[in-house]
Amino acid sequence: MDQPTPGFQLRxxxxxxxxxxxxxxGTKVALxxxxxxxxxxxxxxxxxxVGASDALAQQVIRMIEQGCAQCDMTKExxxxxxxxxxxxxxxxxxxxxxxxxxxxxxxxxxxxGLPNDWTTALLEVPLRRAFANVRIENDGVGALExxxxxxxxQGLDHCAYVTWSTGIGVGVCVDGRALRGKNGNAGxxxxxxxxxxxxxxxxxxxxxxxxxxxAGNAMARRFASLGFSDAAQLFAAARQGRAxxxxxxxxxxxxxxxxxxxxxxxxxxQRISIGGSVFWHQQDLLLPRxxxxxxxxxxxxxxxxxxxxxxxxxxxGDYAALALVL
Amino acid sequence: MDQPTPGFQLRxxxxxxxxxxxxxxGTKVALxxxxxxxxxxxxxxxxxxVGASDALAQQVIRMIEQGCAQCDMTKExxxxxxxxxxxxxxxxxxxxxxxxxxxxxxxxxxxxGLPNDWTTALLEVPLRRAFANVRIENDGVGALExxxxxxxxQGLDHCAYVTWSTGIGVGVCVDGRALRGKNGNAGxxxxxxxxxxxxxxxxxxxxxxxxxxxAGNAMARRFASLGFSDAAQLFAAARQGRAxxxxxxxxxxxxxxxxxxxxxxxxxxQRISIGGSVFWHQQDLLLPRxxxxxxxxxxxxxxxxxxxxxxxxxxxGDYAALALVL
Numbered sequence: 001m002d003q004p005t006p007g008f009q010l011r012x013x014x015x016x017x018x019x020x021x022x023x024x025x026g027t028k029v030a031l032x033x034x035x036x037x038x039x040x041x042x043x044x045x046x047x048x049x050v051g052a053s054d055a056l057a058q059q060v061i062r063m064i065e066q067g068c069a070q071c072d073m074t075k076e077x078x079x080x081x082x083x084x085x086x087x088x089x090x091x092x093x094x095x096x097x098x099x100x101x102x103x104x105x106x107x108x109x110x111x112x113g114l115p116n117d118w119t120t121a122l123l124e125v126p127l128r129r130a131f132a133n134v135r136i137e138n139d140g141v142g143a144l145e146x147x148x149x150x151x152x153x154q155g156l157d158h159c160a161y162v163t164w165s166t167g168i169g170v171g172v173c174v175d176g177r178a179l180r181g182k183n184g185n186a187g188x189x190x191x192x193x194x195x196x197x198x199x200x201x202x203x204x205x206x207x208x209x210x211x212x213x214x215a216g217n218a219m220a221r222r223f224a225s226l227g228f229s230d231a232a233q234l235f236a237a238a239r240q241g242r243a244x245x246x247x248x249x250x251x252x253x254x255x256x257x258x259x260x261x262x263x264x265x266x267x268x269x270q271r272i273s274i275g276g277s278v279f280w281h282q283q284d285l286l287l288p289r290x291x292x293x294x295x296x297x298x299x300x301x302x303x304x305x306x307x308x309x310x311x312x313x314x315x316x317g318d319y320a321a322l323a324l325v326l
Numbered sequence: 327m328d329q330p331t332p333g334f335q336l337r338x339x340x341x342x343x344x345x346x347x348x349x350x351x352g353t354k355v356a357l358x359x360x361x362x363x364x365x366x367x368x369x370x371x372x373x374x375x376v377g378a379s380d381a382l383a384q385q386v387i388r389m390i391e392q393g394c395a396q397c398d399m400t401k402e403x404x405x406x407x408x409x410x411x412x413x414x415x416x417x418x419x420x421x422x423x424x425x426x427x428x429x430x431x432x433x434x435x436x437x438x439g440l441p442n443d444w445t446t447a448l449l450e451v452p453l454r455r456a457f458a459n460v461r462i463e464n465d466g467v468g469a470l471e472x473x474x475x476x477x478x479x480q481g482l483d484h485c486a487y488v489t490w491s492t493g494i495g496v497g498v499c500v501d502g503r504a505l506r507g508k509n510g511n512a513g514x515x516x517x518x519x520x521x522x523x524x525x526x527x528x529x530x531x532x533x534x535x536x537x538x539x540x541a542g543n544a545m546a547r548r549f550a551s552l553g554f555s556d557a558a559q560l561f562a563a564a565r566q567g568r569a570x571x572x573x574x575x576x577x578x579x580x581x582x583x584x585x586x587x588x589x590x591x592x593x594x595x596q597r598i599s600i601g602g603s604v605f606w607h608q609q610d611l612l613l614p615r616x617x618x619x620x621x622x623x624x625x626x627x628x629x630x631x632x633x634x635x636x637x638x639x640x641x642x643g644d645y646a647a648l649a650l651v652l
Contacts, residue, residue: 087626088627089626099625099626107626158508170592172592174500174506174507175503175505175506175507177501177503179500179501179505179593180500180501181484181500181501181593181594182483182484182595183594184594185591185594185627186592186594187592188594188627189592191591191624191627192587192591192592193521193584193588195521196521196522204624205623205624206624261518262518262519265515266513266514266515267505267507267512268506268507268510268511268512269507297532298531299425300413300414300415300433301414
């Protein structure tokens with residue numbers, strides 16, 4: 001495991017039992033251990049995708065046990081293990097398993113090059129065998145809760161957090177409560193349809209959903225033939241004023257703008273905060289274009305609704321699992 | 327006012343105070359008065375759209391007073407006045423006003439031919455002056471609650487009701503609670519964007535939203551030039567197997583199918599029930615096509631999610647305001 005990195009500044013309740021906070025993504029698994037004295041350590045590893053279908057869960061358990069050892073504690077003293085993960089989730093006997101296209105080779109097919117044939121990755125059953133208290137949420141819900149607690153959505157009963165990153169994820173709060181849904185999958189707006197493109201293939205198997213059109217992992221696939229081998233190259237060209245790159249950026253913002261409008265029209269939110277690696281590094285380019293996409297569309301539903309950068313900046317993911325257990 | 331029509335069969339709590347239930351639509355205002363003995367009377371009138379901006383509210387008040395008189399009661403004995411209304415709502419000092427494109431000439435512009443220049447129609451302030459207890463909800467929320475209570479969504483914590491009628495309205499329940507939003511406008515999925523059409527103009531001022539593409543009031547506008555002067559003519563031709571009509575019907579179901587998929591993907595519901603005049607009379611034609619649009623798209627989010635006809639059939643609207651007050 002990597003060495004722990006310095007913790008960010010949060011206040012922790014006096015006498016709080018130690019907590020382990022895990023963020024499972026398609027690329028890496030991140031762990032934070034904290035107690036009343038603050039962040040005790042942070043570690044991350046590449047997401048395990050080989051072996052039996054519980055290999056990822058065993059990785060999480062091992063990381064927590066090793067992290068506890070490095071903090072001179074046993075896993076038995078942990079108050080709660082909070083886990084945020086990419087989805088979708090499926091429930092087997094009420095227990096969460098991951099049906100995540102970026103992790104499970106059995107869903108995505110060999111075309112995605114994943115080194116396993118898992119249809120799901122086990123998660124909740126092995127974790128509950130290993131730890132006394134476990135809470136698992138969609139990473140969109142965790143990030144939303146973090147933004148509501150410490151970020152740009154504090155004090156709001158009706159709001160959404162959108163991550164524009166390798167994938168597209170959303171967490172929504174309506175009437176003061178984060179939406180979960182029957183399997184904890186509310187918020188998969190990245191897989192919603194807002195336009196008609198029938199060519200862009202998503203990892204989920206659909207064509208033309210938002211993630212297929214504008215996620216970080218879609219850009220090389222869509223724009224390499226236009227001379228942009230990745231998002232960085234595309235945005236660099238746009239910054240130099242190249243018309244072809246700017247047209248693509250406008251097209252990306254058209255799609256994300258429709259997603260944001262749909263959030264406003266269907267969930268009547270007060271504010272939407274946006275984070276994620278694609279957005280964060282290009283926000284000066286993207287934010288004005290996204291706001292212009294809403295413009296004066298249907299004022300009764302959009303008037304006064306704010307679109308703002310994530311208050312937690314690039315660290316939303318770090319805070320997401322902490323928000324579940326604090 | 328019309329004569330009262332026979333009530334439908336519901337059980338009312340013993341000792342229940344009388345209630346007045348109002349359904350405000352763009353075409354008509356419907357009133358039901360009920361007490362412990364059952365439905366006492368039902369009346370409806372065309373929606374008043376002339377006069378001062380409180381003319382519609384005054385119509386509602388007058389209808390209730392006249393209805394009470396016909397039931398040999400005074401308005402003072404009413405326990406609650408429940409109102410469901412088309413939206414969107416805007417709040418002025420915390421009180422609901424209607425910014426409904428089919429009622430307010432000041433929003434929709436002269437092109438819509440409305441005989442007033444209201445930007446909003448007053449509602450909650452005059453009603454609260456006239457009655458002790460008033461509850462107002464988006465008609466999508468009311469219909470959802472009726473379907474959850476007496477219809478096809480009973481016993482479900484995660485579900486949606488979709489009306490496919492003159493307009494498109496939706497009510498959604500997630501985690502056991504009907505979603506309302508900051509101004510009670512959650513559910514305006516009719517104004518969401520699911521495809522790229524840039525020609526179809528909606529009453530809300532947008533182009534290409536779901537309502538502009540497939541609502542009952544859009545069909546003549548969109549398909550007259552193809553030889554179908556209204557929905558009835560279009561569906562009749564489709565039933566005769568005419569290829570051009572069937573192609574249009576497939577196109578309508580493509581749009582509604584995307585809306586249904588988006589509901590599943592973003593809100594993780596268990597079941598969606600559909601009503602409304604367009605759907606109800608053509609459900610044998612529409613339902614298989616809508617289900618086919620979902621097909622095997624993203625099974626982790628859609629598997630097992632049912633699309634069913636409204637349990638309350640054509641009477642969902644009648645029950646909607648009752649569901650608020652019973």
